[in-house]
Amino acid sequence: MRSENQPVSQKERSFIETARRAQIMDAAVETIAEVGFARASLARIARRAGISKGVISYHFAGKEELMEQIVIAVYTDIGENVAGGLHGVESVTEMVRVNTTRVAEYMRGHRSSLRALGEIFLNLRGADGEPHYGMHTNEPLYQPLEDAFRRGQESGELRDFDTRVMAISYQSALDAMFGYWALNPEWDLTAHAEQVSDLFVRAIRAEAPRDAPTPHRSSRDRHDPPPDPAEGGTA
Amino acid sequence: MRSENQPVSQKERSFIETARRAQIMDAAVETIAEVGFARASLARIARRAGISKGVISYHFAGKEELMEQIVIAVYTDIGENVAGGLHGVESVTEMVRVNTTRVAEYMRGHRSSLRALGEIFLNLRGADGEPHYGMHTNEPLYQPLEDAFRRGQESGELRDFDTRVMAISYQSALDAMFGYWALNPEWDLTAHAEQVSDLFVRAIRAEAPRDAPTPHRSSRDRHDPPPDPAEGGTA
DNA sequence: TGATTTTCTGACCGCATGGCCAGAATTTAA
DNA sequence: TTAAATTCTGGCCATGCGGTCAGAAAATCA
Known part of the structure; x- marks a missing residue:
């Protein structure tokens, strides 16, 4: 009722x-x-x-409400489990690392939710046939990312780039990471997340000063490569 | 008949x-x-x-064949119009730039095809309910990318990274770019493409002559993963 | 021209879906 | 215990789908 x-x-x-x-x-x-x-x-x-x-x-009320409630529930859970751990991190590059690995870690424990969420996002449509979710749904994700990027740019930690494009690209890399893993359970999600972290840290950080050493990470805290890669069936 | x-x-x-x-x-x-x-x-x-x-x-023969034919036709057209322009480019970073901008330019003239292709990829399913297309469909896209990356790594032009992860991330950035633009026609696709080029060039190029180059590792030469017939095109 | 093949139409079929509802079962309240 | 509200069942319905078909129309052939 x-x-x-x-x-x-x-x-x-x-x-x-x-x-x-x-x-x-x-x-x-x-x-x-x-x-x-x-x-x-x-x-x-x-x-x-x-x-x-x-x-x-x-x-x-209907299938629509059921799906919406699922999305809300999963999103809420993610927010509580991931976003929380970002407080106290001052460096934006470090924030990218932490966020990437944390969200990956969370998903590792919630495959069904991840898959279901993806399916709902892609397929749920209203009576008018318009999708309920889509790129525009990512806006709440883009905003905080852009804020962080802008902060890093102002502090000089990050180079100058279009924050929106970077937010879109970063988020898409995460989505693709999950998509690939969803399709390929053996894939080493943790290692993938490390790689994505590296990728974006290099993409956003300020140019290395000519003679001062860059703050790159020593190779010792890098993880092992994805031990179980995939190479799709077709080709 | x-x-x-x-x-x-x-x-x-x-x-x-x-x-x-x-x-x-x-x-x-x-x-x-x-x-x-x-x-x-x-x-x-x-x-x-x-x-x-x-x-x-x-x-x-049915809706399925119709959709498949559309995909083939569009893909063929893209291949002819984009991939062709990459011959003669030796630098991998330059290749990334050229490919990014060319594919963006092509799409600017083929919005309907782009949208339709995306819809078909996301939604077309066989009688068994399994998706016809999905992440695994990207394999033909990943392969050449990985090849190029590996070549760049061997020549020392590129740093060491997992080529599969990079291919996935790069392709997803392109997809997201088109998705954003499809949703937002006013968006400056060309500028976006420039930004993505910068992003990935920084992400892949070799370190400034700081440390000695590391041995590469790519997922390519590791074992074969199951393409996971499971289901669900999360993408 | 008439005969034959190709192409097209519009009605129809079986199927699965989401939603609905009358009434039964169960829980809660008095 | 009895009355009322809540919860549940199982069948029903309209809808829209992809696909089929007999026969009309058009093109091609002789």
Whole structure:
């Protein structure tokens, strides 16, 4: 019955309703991660949850709301687990490193969520046929990145570049990293993240002063190369 | 009637059939670019082309073949227009610049094709529900990139890095560039391409003559990973 | 010209989907 | 215990899809 979001002021959600919503969302995530968005029908999700199809309609306004709630839940969780660790890091290059590795580490423990989120982003469309998510959804991701880049540029830590382009490129590298790993479970995500960190640190840092030594990282804190690379089936 | 590909040896394709196939493919591209894959039904495509739905079934084995043919046609065109200009460029960093700007320039003149291709990649699935295209489809793109990177590493022009990760990241930056531009027509694609070029040139070039060059390691010469037939085109 | 093949039309089919609902089952309240 | 509210079931529905088909129309051939 309850279907709209509950801005805290509404009637409390009953215990059963809370549990059911969580259960359904879990089943939906697993189903989508397993068979893809296109095949994740309400019937299939319900079957996986061991309930009747109507229950979903009862607890959610529709498939759309169910998907939106999943996205919110996953995003919230990511934010709590990743963004938190960035406080206290003053160097922007270090921030890039920390963010990259942390988000990778988080995803390693949440493959289903990652896959489901990707599927929803790519496939969910409203009644009008327009996608719910897309490039524009990344705006909240770009903003903080741009802020950090700009700060680094002002402090002289970073060279001059277009912060928006850099934010887009960096975010896309992360997305591609996850995409590749999602497709290729053996892939060493951690090593990949290290490489991406290096890549972008070099891309953003200020030119090395002519004679002063650059602050590059010594090779000792570099990780091992991806021990398990992929080379796709085709070719 | 003719539906399979024509390996040149088969009966000639009639004038009408050739024209119709082209017309239908054009209409499909326009329709997909305009309303997205999900809403680009055969009926809608036919309506746009001003023909009956059955004509599509008559000239193509099914929606799947139609989409595949579109992808082939667009890819072929891109290959002819972009890849060609890379001969004679010896420096790998220069190659990155040229490739980036050329492909951007090409896309500026083919927005519909770009959008349609993206939609097809993301959405086309076979009867079994598995995506036809996805990250693994990028393999033909990664290979030449990796080759170039490796060459640059061997010549000392480029620093040591994982060529596969770099190829993935670079390609994703291009994809994101087009995605952003597709969403945001006012965006200065050319300037964006310049920035991406700078970004990756800095990321790949050898260190200033600081340390002795390190041995490279690329994922290429390691074992073979499963292309993970699983599913889901997260991308 | 008439005969034959190619091309096209518009109606139709089976299927899967998301959503709906009447009523049954269960929980909560009195 | 009884009454009321909540929760759940299973079947039903309209929709839109890709694909098929018999026959009309058009092009080609003789």
